[in-house]
Amino acid sequence: MVSRLFKLLIPVFLTGMVLLNIIPLLLLIFLSLGSSWMWPHLFPGPISLSSWKYVINPAAGSLPALKTSLQIALTATLINLILAMPAAKSLAHYHFKGRKACELILLLPALIPPWAVITGIHKTFIYLNLTDTMSGVILAHLLPTLPYMVRALTISFASIDYSLEEQAYLLGGNKSQTFFYITLPQLLPGIAAGSILSVLISLSEYLTTLIIGGGQVLTLTLVMFPFVNGGNPSIGAAYSLLFALMALITLFSLDTFINRYYSENKLY
Amino acid sequence: MFKKILALFLTLGLLTAPLAGCRQTASLSPDKELLQADFSQIQKEARGQTVAIYMWGGDESVNRYMDEWVAPRVEKELGIKLKRVPINDAREMINKLLTEKEAGKTKGSIDIMWINGENFKLAKDNDLLWGPFVDKLPNYNRYIDGEDYQIKYDFGEDTEGLEAPWGKAQFVFIYDSNKIASPPDTVEALKAWIKDNPGRFTYPAPPDFTGSAFIRQILAGVSSNYDRYLTASLDRESLETEITPLWDYLNQIKPYLWQKGITYPENIAKLNELYAQGEVYMTMSYNPNYADNMIKQGRFPATTRTFVLKNGSLANTHYLAIPFNAPHKAGAMAVIDYLLSFEAQLAKFDPANWGDGLAISLAKLSPEEKEKLKQIKPGKAALSPEELEKYKLPELSGAYVDIIEEGWFNHVAKN
Amino acid sequence: MWPKIKPYILILPALLTTITLFLGGIFGGIIRSLSAGKPGEISFYAYAQIFSSQDFWASFLFTLRYAALSVLIASFLGLAIVFGLFYVRMEINSRLSLFLQRLLQLPMLFPFLVAAYIIFILLSPHGWLARLLFKLNLAGENSFPLLVNDPFGWGIIIAYVFKTCPFIILMLYPVILKIPKAWLEAGKVLGISQAGFFRKAVFPLLIPPLKTASFIVFAYTFLAFEIPYILGITYPKAIAVYAYQLYTSGSLSDRPLALAIIITSLLLIAMISCLVHIITRRWGKTIKPGGKENGFQTV
Numbered sequence: 001m002v003s004r005l006f007k008l009l010i011p012v013f014l015t016g017m018v019l020l021n022i023i024p025l026l027l028l029i030f031l032s033l034g035s036s037w038m039w040p041h042l043f044p045g046p047i048s049l050s051s052w053k054y055v056i057n058p059a060a061g062s063l064p065a066l067k068t069s070l071q072i073a074l075t076a077t078l079i080n081l082i083l084a085m086p087a088a089k090s091l092a093h094y095h096f097k098g099r100k101a102c103e104l105i106l107l108l109p110a111l112i113p114p115w116a117v118i119t120g121i122h123k124t125f126i127y128l129n130l131t132d133t134m135s136g137v138i139l140a141h142l143l144p145t146l147p148y149m150v151r152a153l154t155i156s157f158a159s160i161d162y163s164l165e166e167q168a169y170l171l172g173g174n175k176s177q178t179f180f181y182i183t184l185p186q187l188l189p190g191i192a193a194g195s196i197l198s199v200l201i202s203l204s205e206y207l208t209t210l211i212i213g214g215g216q217v218l219t220l221t222l223v224m225f226p227f228v229n230g231g232n233p234s235i236g237a238a239y240s241l242l243f244a245l246m247a248l249i250t251l252f253s254l255d256t257f258i259n260r261y262y263s264e265n266k267l268y
Numbered sequence: 269m270f271k272k273i274l275a276l277f278l279t280l281g282l283l284t285a286p287l288a289g290c291r292q293t294a295s296l297s298p299d300k301e302l303l304q305a306d307f308s309q310i311q312k313e314a315r316g317q318t319v320a321i322y323m324w325g326g327d328e329s330v331n332r333y334m335d336e337w338v339a340p341r342v343e344k345e346l347g348i349k350l351k352r353v354p355i356n357d358a359r360e361m362i363n364k365l366l367t368e369k370e371a372g373k374t375k376g377s378i379d380i381m382w383i384n385g386e387n388f389k390l391a392k393d394n395d396l397l398w399g400p401f402v403d404k405l406p407n408y409n410r411y412i413d414g415e416d417y418q419i420k421y422d423f424g425e426d427t428e429g430l431e432a433p434w435g436k437a438q439f440v441f442i443y444d445s446n447k448i449a450s451p452p453d454t455v456e457a458l459k460a461w462i463k464d465n466p467g468r469f470t471y472p473a474p475p476d477f478t479g480s481a482f483i484r485q486i487l488a489g490v491s492s493n494y495d496r497y498l499t500a501s502l503d504r505e506s507l508e509t510e511i512t513p514l515w516d517y518l519n520q521i522k523p524y525l526w527q528k529g530i531t532y533p534e535n536i537a538k539l540n541e542l543y544a545q546g547e548v549y550m551t552m553s554y555n556p557n558y559a560d561n562m563i564k565q566g567r568f569p570a571t572t573r574t575f576v577l578k579n580g581s582l583a584n585t586h587y588l589a590i591p592f593n594a595p596h597k598a599g600a601m602a603v604i605d606y607l608l609s610f611e612a613q614l615a616k617f618d619p620a621n622w623g624d625g626l627a628i629s630l631a632k633l634s635p636e637e638k639e640k641l642k643q644i645k646p647g648k649a650a651l652s653p654e655e656l657e658k659y660k661l662p663e664l665s666g667a668y669v670d671i672i673e674e675g676w677f678n679h680v681a682k683n
Numbered sequence: 684m685w686p687k688i689k690p691y692i693l694i695l696p697a698l699l700t701t702i703t704l705f706l707g708g709i710f711g712g713i714i715r716s717l718s719a720g721k722p723g724e725i726s727f728y729a730y731a732q733i734f735s736s737q738d739f740w741a742s743f744l745f746t747l748r749y750a751a752l753s754v755l756i757a758s759f760l761g762l763a764i765v766f767g768l769f770y771v772r773m774e775i776n777s778r779l780s781l782f783l784q785r786l787l788q789l790p791m792l793f794p795f796l797v798a799a800y801i802i803f804i805l806l807s808p809h810g811w812l813a814r815l816l817f818k819l820n821l822a823g824e825n826s827f828p829l830l831v832n833d834p835f836g837w838g839i840i841i842a843y844v845f846k847t848c849p850f851i852i853l854m855l856y857p858v859i860l861k862i863p864k865a866w867l868e869a870g871k872v873l874g875i876s877q878a879g880f881f882r883k884a885v886f887p888l889l890i891p892p893l894k895t896a897s898f899i900v901f902a903y904t905f906l907a908f909e910i911p912y913i914l915g916i917t918y919p920k921a922i923a924v925y926a927y928q929l930y931t932s933g934s935l936s937d938r939p940l941a942l943a944i945i946i947t948s949l950l951l952i953a954m955i956s957c958l959v960h961i962i963t964r965r966w967g968k969t970i971k972p973g974g975k976e977n978g979f980q981t982v
Contacts, residue, residue: 006770006878014767014783017760020845021789024801027811031804035566039546040814040824054328059335087697094690102694109705111902113923116945117705119930120712126371143704150697204794207908207927214364215322215353216377221794226326226356228800229913230537232567237804240797247792362933370935390933467825473917475928527808531832531916545809681918 025244031237044234051234055242062223062239066246069219072134072209073202073250076141077195080149083142084194088153092160103154110147115207117143125212132216140212141202148201149194156190185261192258196251203247220246299398302597307406307605310598315347317599321588322361323382324477325354326537329561333622337615342606348599353378358387359475365396365591376593379600384586385423388431389666391589398590400429401601407608408432411628418585419627423666424498431587432604435616436625437554438656439485439582442649446571447549453578455489455517462521468549470526470533470542473681474673478536478554481582483676484669487514488661489579500667507668508675515679522680532681544568554584556656557623560647573649580661585627610637619647709949716942729943739944741919743951746905749836749921753843754901758893760844761851765889766881768852769859773867773877784856788849798846799913802838806830831914838914839921846910847900854896858888894963898956905952906945922948 031037032051034044055062090096091103109117118140122131130136160183168178206221213222224239302310325331331354339350355361361381368376383391391397402408412433413419419433420426443451452458462469472479488494490513502510522529526548533539536553543551544567553559553574562568588607590600606612608628614637616624623646633641646652720726733739764787772780790798805811813827831838862885870880911921920928922944930941 010767010770013763014771017764017767018783018786021787024805024845025789027804028801036544038544039809040817042811042814042818059332059339083697083700086693090690090693094693096687096690099690102698105706106694106697106701109701111899112949113903113907115908115927116906116923116949117708117712119942119945120708120710120715121704122367122711123371123715124707124711126368126373129373131368131373132377139704142700143708146697146701200791206794206796214377215355215360216320218353221796223354225796226354226537228796229356230533230535230541231326232328232565233541233804236800240793240800243794243797244792251792359931359933363931366933366935387933527829527832530829530834534832534917542809547809677918 028237028240031234032241034234037233051232051238054235055238060223061218062220062242065218065220065223066242068134068217069203069221069246070250072138072141072217072219073199076138076145076202077149077198079138079142080146080198081191081195083146084149084153088150088157088190091150091154092157106150107147109143110151113207114140114144114205115211118208118211122211131212132214134213134217137209137213137217137219140208141205143208144205145198145201148197152190152194152197153187156187160186188258188261192255195254195258199250199254200247203243203250299597302601303399303401303404307404307601310404311346311602313598314596314602317596318349318351319379319596319599319603320351320353320377321380321382321603322353322355322378324356324358325352326356326535327555328565329622330624333616337621338607338612341612342603346602346606348603350603357475357477358383361591362387362390362394362396365391365593366394368593369394369396374593375595376591377595378591379594379596380588380590380603382434382586383431383589384584385663386666386669388422388427388587388589389425391591392425392428392430396592397430398592398594398597399431401590402427402429402432404601405432405605405608407605411608411610411613411632413629413632416629418583418662421662422585422587423663423669424500425666427587431589432608433585433627434588434604434607435613435627436583436585438556438576438584438625438660439481439554440552440556440558440574440576440651440656442543442551442553442559442568442572442574444543444546444549444569444571445573446569451550451573451575453575455486455577455579458577459517459521462524465549466524467526467528469521469524470529470539470548471552472536472539473532473534474676476535478539478552479532480669480673481554482552483514483518483672484664485577485582486517487511487664487672488582489577490514490517494580494661494664497664497668498662500665504671507671508679511672511675514672515675518676518680519683522683540567555623556625557619557647557650559649560619561623563647563649574651576651576656576659578659581656581659582663583656583660584663614640614644617641618644619650623647623650709946712942712946716939716946719936719939729939730947732940733943733947738919738925739947742922742925743948745836745919746911746922746948747955749839749843749911750901750904752836753840753847753904754897756840757844757848757851757900758897761848761855761896762889762893764848764852765855765859766885768856769862769881769885770877772859773864780859784852787852790846791849791853793846795842795846795907795909796913798842799910802842802845802914803831806838806841832916834916836911836915839911842910842914843900843904847904850900851893851896854892855889858892859885862888894960898960902952902956906948 030043033047033049035046035048035050037044054060087106091099091106118125125131125136125140130139164182164186165178168182173181203219204221205219206225209217209219209222213219215222220239220243224236224243227236227239302313305313321334323330323334331352334350334352339352342348342350358381361378361383365376365378402412402414408414418436422431441451448461452461471482474480474483487497491497491511525532526542533542536551539548539551540562542548544562555561556574559568559572559574563570563572588604590597590604594600610628610633613626613628616622617626626641630638630641716729717725717727719728719732768780768784771783793801803810807813808825808827808829808831810827810831813822816822816827817824830841866884867877867880870884875883906923908923908927912924915921915924919925926941926944926948929937929944
């Protein structure tokens, strides 16, 4: 009896949850397509593309902002990969003194919104001429993203099957060949997970970009803020969708790229 | 291992600390030479520069005027690329400059900033401004009446040529004539109206610019001797005590505000949205033509109109200034000069673009220019220039603005 | 020698970056928070100001309440959803389960400020839900409760649940993937229901990643800015909004105060988290997870 009730309830519950995730998306789409949304209409008035036109309009600067957002997110992710790869290998494979402490330090920044920490080194950034520059913003974005990359890669390294590497050596493969053909493909799921989180977090960052970028480095999040915080609601909706679309396309291409690499280099 | 980390971290701290010292050397002469140079020389130097103008970015029509009207013309006529950097609040610029000044950064990123009032006072008091430069601008000398009180004094603070007037604004209330037949015309009548229509009025919480202005607008109405506040002579405590009638007024209307005054919209855009949705029946603006702009965009009902209080309606001038560490001072001067030209002022005045008041003096215009100006008619929601002029009141001292905002928090918001 | 220092060399670049940015930031913050007095002197003035300020404590309690409530709600909801996904995987179709999991991850595509915006257009007094209820004659024009910019912080809580629940699912779902169907079959033979199986065998495996996830969410939520900025109330302000407004007040003398608020909050979060950790230490100790690592696993 109880399990039959369960059988009925679970799909209902899950459907409800999925709907709660989808309804806002649909609402944003409707809202972005109207010009006014007067009480008590459920949907905005006459369908119009004016908000999209405003968002796409070169003067509004959304497209350069989109480019800046992506540049920052992808560069930060690449740097994260380079930094995290050896660190994760070290954490996963070696038992050394202070390993726990190192891991703790590496993961700690994930706990605190980066702006709260950045305020403390804001002045150092100014001395080093890093404020108002994209490099400064990228550097600041490493703070919240690196822990996720380290974590994802550590898990991947921990689950590597080393017998394969040994076999490769025995068959005469050199170090780099072994890495690219044996180790890397096994790491790819971790690389994908780490990169996706890193890209998403960097794209979403607002206050850190504002503090370090000083308004000169305009990402999409910065450009959309005034509209989301009380401005024209349909422009706000259009920006929100543009952001989601950007994130989705980036993640999808990242996924495809990594998967293709994965299948091309699959040796076993 | 932990010791090693600690050691490393200390070394890093030591490495970055001395940098503070060695960066303080300021670059000197070129800026001073600029103030002596001939304007054609300045324009020549400005050609090819990219000038960053930092300004509040929350108004679509202002942004459009800058991006679509000014920027292409400046590029074509002066060879300067104008980069508009939108910000949420003018205070952000002051902060940025303060931090840069503290860190000894002599080459900043702001070339022009749009400021007035308490932010100008902060900038002036902290030596964040470059100049005086306004008398170097040909258009300033030609069109601006520098001795006019409303131009020379920004919220009671002497501008000393550190900022050039760009436009004038006046505080108006906006209402829906479909819902309110005859709007209140005094602060007392406004209070009565709010009490009769519970939940239909609110104002943005300071430090929002318009919300802060609303509070000063009420102060002008409830105080018997408003002129007393034009110059700063009282300290914080005496001012806060003296303006008790203001706190009383705001506390008396509080239970009748939108959401019973539990919360306030935190910016003017949110209040405008509440008005657009019909949740409240009034909003307000420091731009007399704002209602028309919104009607045109289809966001406010077509029956929207504006009114002012007979107790007086606050008016201010907004300005353009050049920070001490602006990287392109010549370009900044050339752009500001252009923005003071008759054409640029006329286009800005046109409600089709922005609808902002003129900074240039009517008396200094040629007959043809006056004729052109007459062609531009205010929108149907706006009041006539005569009506606005009749109740015009100057803003009180910039030094008081922050005190009143903080006082509002302690005496009104917290209750 | 080389094998001995190799792990240190490998970890050094990442460690240096983190130490410079993170510990450097905290260290710098502490120094600046102590610089309220004469130049070059250590002064606890900022801390004295904060501890005696009614505004700070009002903000702190407000923030603590919404952070704790949103993490509790998001954890329970996440757990329930993971149970549902587990059921679908075991009983219906593992591909469907994966697909649903992906759909439930949708809010991760939006930044915090869009999450706040979505909650605003859904739940404001004239928002979509209010309109729906009005059309259905279930609510009058002004009878919809105040759910955004409200004194309790409901809007903030709902926005955080919306945004962080997918993260909790992301951390828990990999555990589900590791459980072989054979286990369930074995359980069936022994006469254990799915719910019983979930409670006895799966739930203990979920506890450690759930604790990690909720700890991250709680600590992060406490100082995050965007959502309380958009959905918060005029007084008291969330800690992050309060500190940021002081940091950018235009007066340099307010900066030590802002940094003291941040540092104090960090210490208090650490204390609260330790306390919660000690109290809940007994949980999830019954069975150790199969693999030693959990969470952040790709799916």
